[in-house]
Amino acid sequence: MTSKQIITPEIHSLIDPVISNLKRHQLIEDKDVALTIAKLLMKVISVSKWSNPQELIEIIRKVGLIIHKSYPRKIIPGNIVRRVLFIIREETIEEEDNINSNFPMMSSMFSLLTTNKRKEDQIQVAKPKEKTSDLRSIIAQGIRELIDEISNVxxxxxxxxxxxxxxxxxxxxxxxxxxxxxxxxxxxxxxxxxxxxxxxxxxxxxxxxxxxxxxxxxxxxxxxxxxxxxxxxxxxxxxxxxxxxxxxxxxxxxxxxxxxxxxxxxxxxxxxxxxxxxxxxxxxxxxxxxxxxxxxxxxxxxxxxxxxxxxxxxxxxxxxxxxxxxxxxxxxxxxxxxxxxxxxxxxxxxxxxxxxxxxxxx
Incomplete structure (x- = not known):
């Protein structure tokens, strides 16, 4: 997927007003800048089309790069982008750990009593289907907690x-x-x-x-x-x-x-x-x-x-x-x-x- 395909017109329509406000110094207070970027990324996650966490990470990185290039001397927008990427990666790692922690126990218990065919079936049962909507809501909750942290700093x-x-x-x-x-x-x-x-x-x-x-x-x-x-x-x-x-x-x-x-x-x-x-x-x-x-x-x-x-x-x-x-x-x-x-x-x-x-x- 190319950069043009990753950043859709819908995402651009969200980014452009924020970049304009930054360049015109209409966002002066550091807390306001941080809250604006965090809320922007939450909207980007909700409107963007992605089927797995890696695609979402790529979208957020591209959005962060666009903001950084528009105002390279402002450090806080990049901080918030990286904090959101941290949230996404942590949720992804936690999900993978849950899958991996459940499967080995099942496979080791029955490895001596089952055929290869049966083990493949168990793998299919052990691995849950990726639920993009669930992950979307979990990440959104993580960003809301970040917003609360900034608001009550x-x-x-x-x-x-x-x-x-x-x-x-x-x-x-x-x-x-x-x-x-x-x-x-x-x-x-x-x-x-x-x-x-x-x-x-x-x-x-x-x-x-x-x-x-x-x-x-x-x-x-x-x-x-x-x-x-x-x-x-x-x-x-x-x-x-x-x-x-x-x-x-x-x-x-x-x-x-x-x-x-x-x-x-x-x-x-x-x-x-x-x-x-x-x-x-x-x-x-x-x-x-x-x-x-x-x-x-x-x-x-x-x-x-x-x-x-x-x-x-x-x-x-x-x-x-x-x-x-x-x-x-x-x-x-x-x-x-x-x-x-x-x-x-x-x-x-x-x-x-x-x-x-x-x-x-x-």
Missing amino acids: NEGIENMIADLIHDNEVLLTPTPNSDSVLHFLIKAKTKRNFTVLVTENYPNDIEKSHYFVKKLAEHKIETILIPDSTSYAVMSRVGKVIIGTNAVFANGGCLSNSGVSQVVECAKEHKTPVFAVAGLYKLSPLYPFTKDDLIEVGNSGKVLNYDDYKLIENVQVVTNTLEDYIPPDLIDIFITNIGGFASTFIYRIVLDNYKVEDNKLD
């Missing part, structure tokens, strides 16, 4: 607060656009009193920084908005640095907001612990071999206003990077919805949720 992360934050501690976060960090701090307030320093994240997230500070203040959390340039000056007073993540790689490194790299470097210099908050769906089986290809670039007009045309004439390149790559040695603990882990242990969590054969979708 903040609840799992919040459960760890009591052991991580102390009373009257000063915290610093350079990622005010992180919904998980916001919920984490609000939940922590119910058990601890603390102060939060929030960097303004110039030039891309100033409005989000103000919103973040306002939400914390509404929950009676003492919050101070500071310029990015003062991170090193205040670090000696900071007890912990808490960062949000956009993606976490198998080596324990991660992608986060532009400017986070300098903050965690300052934290390392002052021996201040760095906690990275990440839902399980952000963990990727990939390795960041080509870091520059992973970094997305935004509107350079935010860095240097186009009205300053005289200054622009003397500048060759103006770059506005939207993300930083954070090496694993700069992060002490990853806080996920299934627990806290050292960066050196992330590869083990990845192996529990992805199949090695799906690392490359092409």
Whole structure:
């Protein structure tokens, strides 16, 4: 079956609007991206024609490849595709194990008393007919559980607060656009009193920084908005640095907001612990071999206003990077919805949720 035959017009009609939303940045929040891809794959499985799990795997891989090529710097869609492939492969292996575990006992008991013809008949009886509809419903249930996991990711992360934050501690976060960090701090307030320093994240997230500070203040959390340039000056007073993540790689490194790299470097210099908050769906089986290809670039007009045309004439390149790559040695603990882990242990969590054969979708 060729690629054109695998991806039918019905499947294309489902994929195209999602790709369009990704390219136009109409899907901004990481959780929204993950939920959209998971729901898309559930629809693809329901409308596609397949007679065995291998055909379904091929369809999902092709869909994942199309999404990846349309937006190669976005890691989360590929994660969700691989998680769904993991679900399909696990269900297939379980079904085969059930068949194999039943048949050998039957064949060994009667092998001395039956003819070859009779044994062939037993094989036919022992192997159930493949029920595509049953497998379809089982896989759909697996994806629904994945959707529930993504939807409730903040609840799992919040459960760890009591052991991580102390009373009257000063915290610093350079990622005010992180919904998980916001919920984490609000939940922590119910058990601890603390102060939060929030960097303004110039030039891309100033409005989000103000919103973040306002939400914390509404929950009676003492919050101070500071310029990015003062991170090193205040670090000696900071007890912990808490960062949000956009993606976490198998080596324990991660992608986060532009400017986070300098903050965690300052934290390392002052021996201040760095906690990275990440839902399980952000963990990727990939390795960041080509870091520059992973970094997305935004509107350079935010860095240097186009009205300053005289200054622009003397500048060759103006770059506005939207993300930083954070090496694993700069992060002490990853806080996920299934627990806290050292960066050196992330590869083990990845192996529990992805199949090695799906690392490359092409």
